[in-house]
Amino acid sequence: MLLAVERLHAHYGKSHILHGVNLAVEEGSIVSLLGRNGSGRSTTLKTMMGIVRATEGSVVLEGCELTGLRPFEVARAGLGYVPEERLVFPNLTVEENLQMGLQPPRDGNAPWTTGDMYRYFPRLEERRHNKAGTLSGGEQQMLTICRSLLGNPRVLLIDEPTEGLAPKIVEVVMEVILDIRKRGLAVVLVEQKLTIALKVAEKVFVMGHGEIVFEGTPDELRGRPDIRRDWLEVS
Numbered sequence: 001m002l003l004a005v006e007r008l009h010a011h012y013g014k015s016h017i018l019h020g021v022n023l024a025v026e027e028g029s030i031v032s033l034l035g036r037n038g039s040g041r042s043t044t045l046k047t048m049m050g051i052v053r054a055t056e057g058s059v060v061l062e063g064c065e066l067t068g069l070r071p072f073e074v075a076r077a078g079l080g081y082v083p084e085e086r087l088v089f090p091n092l093t094v095e096e097n098l099q100m101g102l103q104p105p106r107d108g109n110a111p112w113t114t115g116d117m118y119r120y121f122p123r124l125e126e127r128r129h130n131k132a133g134t135l136s137g138g139e140q141q142m143l144t145i146c147r148s149l150l151g152n153p154r155v156l157l158i159d160e161p162t163e164g165l166a167p168k169i170v171e172v173v174m175e176v177i178l179d180i181r182k183r184g185l186a187v188v189l190v191e192q193k194l195t196i197a198l199k200v201a202e203k204v205f206v207m208g209h210g211e212i213v214f215e216g217t218p219d220e221l222r223g224r225p226d227i228r229r230d231w232l233e234v235s
């Protein structure tokens with residue numbers, strides 16, 4: 001197992017939000033983390049990154065314990081993170097934002113280059129000398145994904161990457177995610193659009209009230225209308 005999350009608990013103040021989350025991610029696979037708004041998906045990613053402190057449990061990447069590390073140390077250990085809110089440096093140019101993300105490659109993997117990023121998103125190349133703060137929301141989202149990839153992570157955690165993007169850009173983002181897997185990286189994808197999440201993932205985890213309430217393949221989830229009704233569809 002490349003990444004194992006075991007019995008993870010987290011609190012915001014006195015509110016107990018994560019109640020023993022378990023996740024397992026194999027090398028070169030895409031895992032979708034599904035659930036209704038408020039079910040704890042973003043908190044799970046933030047706790048894995050050390051942005052929210054784990055109050056119990058562990059996160060182990062390639063045998064290395066990540067709980068207790070600070071976010072930059074977690075990133076250095078190999079977890080990349082694309083948060084829901086697009087995080088760009090508004091006063092730096094597109095190119096400077098990309099350079100901020102550069103980290104040396106990990107053994108065995110070919111490094112990602114800014115050229116790769118511009119091939120995926122020619123729009124970013126056109127705007128490479130523009131300040132990131134002047135980009136549209138969608139462009140800032142692409143830039144955030146690219147900056148994380150340039151850190152050459154082993155596993156990329158992506159929180160609702162297609163939220164608010166035009167359908168054409170959604171397709172490109174999904175292509176990038178499939179390409180990431182081809183390169184042997186793993187992806188944990190929080191995605192609201194169920195069809196997309198089921199199409200790309202090998203494995204699906206459904207969260208409800210801060211716990212994993214279902215774990216299986218996309219086909220297994222397709223065969224469980226009860227799970228979809230109780231934990232996914234908005235009634």
Ligand SMILES: Nc1ncnc2c1ncn2[C@@H]1O[C@H](COP(=O)(O)OP(=O)(O)O)[C@@H](O)[C@H]1O
Pocket residue numbers: 012015017035036037038039040041042043044
């Ligand atoms: N910064 C915060 N402070 C207090 N409560 C929060 C905070 N962020 C999220 N929560 C609460 O934690 C729960 C899980 O939220 P979140 O992880 O964002 O869910 P999801 O990403 O699945 O929509 C929700 O009840 C939410 O209101």
Ligand SMILES: [Mg+2]
Pocket residue numbers: 041042043084159
């Ligand atoms: Mg969220």
